[in-house]
Amino acid sequence: MAHVFITGSADGLGRATAEVLLGEGHKVVVHVRNEKRRSAVEDLDASVVVGDLADADETRSVADQVNRLGPVDVVIHNAGVYPSGPMIAVNAVAPYVLTALIHRPRRLVYLTSGMHRGGRDDLRALSGHGSYSDSKLYVTTLALAVARLWPEVLSNAVDPGWVPTRMGGPGAPDDLRLGHLTQEWLATSDDPRALTTGGYWYHQRRQNPHPAAARADFQNELLAALADLTGVTLDGAKA
Template identity: 65%
Template sequence: MARIFITGSTDGLGRATARTLLDQGHDVVVHARSTGRLASVRDLLDRGALGAVGDLSDIEETRGVADQVNRAGPLDAVVHNAGVLGGAHVFQVNVVAPYLLTTLIQRPRRLIYLSSGMHHGGSADLAGIDRDGAAARVSYSDSKLYVTALALVVARLWPDVLSNAVDPGWVPTKMGGPNAPDDLRLGHLTQAWLAVSEDPEALTSGGYWHHQRRQQAHRSAYDERLQTELLDQLARITGERLT
């Protein structure tokens, strides 16, 4: 039985991942942006899931989420599922928060970062990241390229951790919209599988996955110079360095 923390788990892919892992008998820590939002996973809490609350668009609240998770005890895996499609907080939620949680949460055995097929259209230019981390010129596609690079650099720097990125597909969630063509069930199974499976393929690191098949990410995601520059920017913004 594993213990897994899933960010953004009040609906969509995060909730589906949490429910699947609970069904399999694992311990799950769910996450909500606010106490009010936590009420939407009352059914999961009633089944034994623990809850953590904090707005990932805010650095201090993200620190608070890490504190709550660490106080609850060590984890086997973290699924960095939370994400936003647009608005002023794309970079903060999609990139800064997973980076900060990675640096602050007691190191688990496995890390899974939610990417997107749209990362192939992202720009490797980091000039859009402002000194305060607002990054108003960073698009959704950019942010998913950066978080894919983050997953791959963690795999390189932490050989004792299985770190992977997942493209869940364009699925009918609140973010994806009701007309999204992909299968919601398949959209969440890969991250659940990577979090707990003892399948030899799931015990690999540095992968970019879609529907349990390893694929090729944007070539820039593998660029060690970009990875290093990204880590430097994120360390400057958060005051925390990944070592």
């Protein structure tokens, strides 16, 4: 059984993923934004870490809390915000910082969106004024960069589809169960397809991401910019 950390687990896809993995007997660490949100996960038989991923210091604290709980086998970077708020910070910068600071797991899963294809393949959006599409292009690029730099780790990006969660809205057309199935599968399955790395997945099917996400030069530029922004260096990245 795996030890899995899931960001943004108070509701939506993160909570659904936690419920399924706990039901399968896995050990799960869930994450909530603040102490008021802790009550949303009290019914889960899981460890809880607390911190606002829009805040740099609190993001570092989340990494410290996870590390104190012992090595995790899998990190699912599920937390995200849309259509307003600190999208770049939560959707892209926080996953980078957590990737760098949490003791290296065996598998990493980053939630992205099909909207990443509308993102700009430059770094202007890191100023904090980028769009949702920009933020999701960055996190997709991060997932593929980690796959290249850390070959011993299975790192993949997942588009869960437009599903009826609080963020997606009640009218979202995609299947909620399929929205979290792929990340559970990539996190814990021994299916040979789930034991691959560097993929962009939609409903357990590998697809082609934005071309920039797979370019080593853009990956290196993004990692260097994130290191400058956060003061945290991803081991293996070029200085």
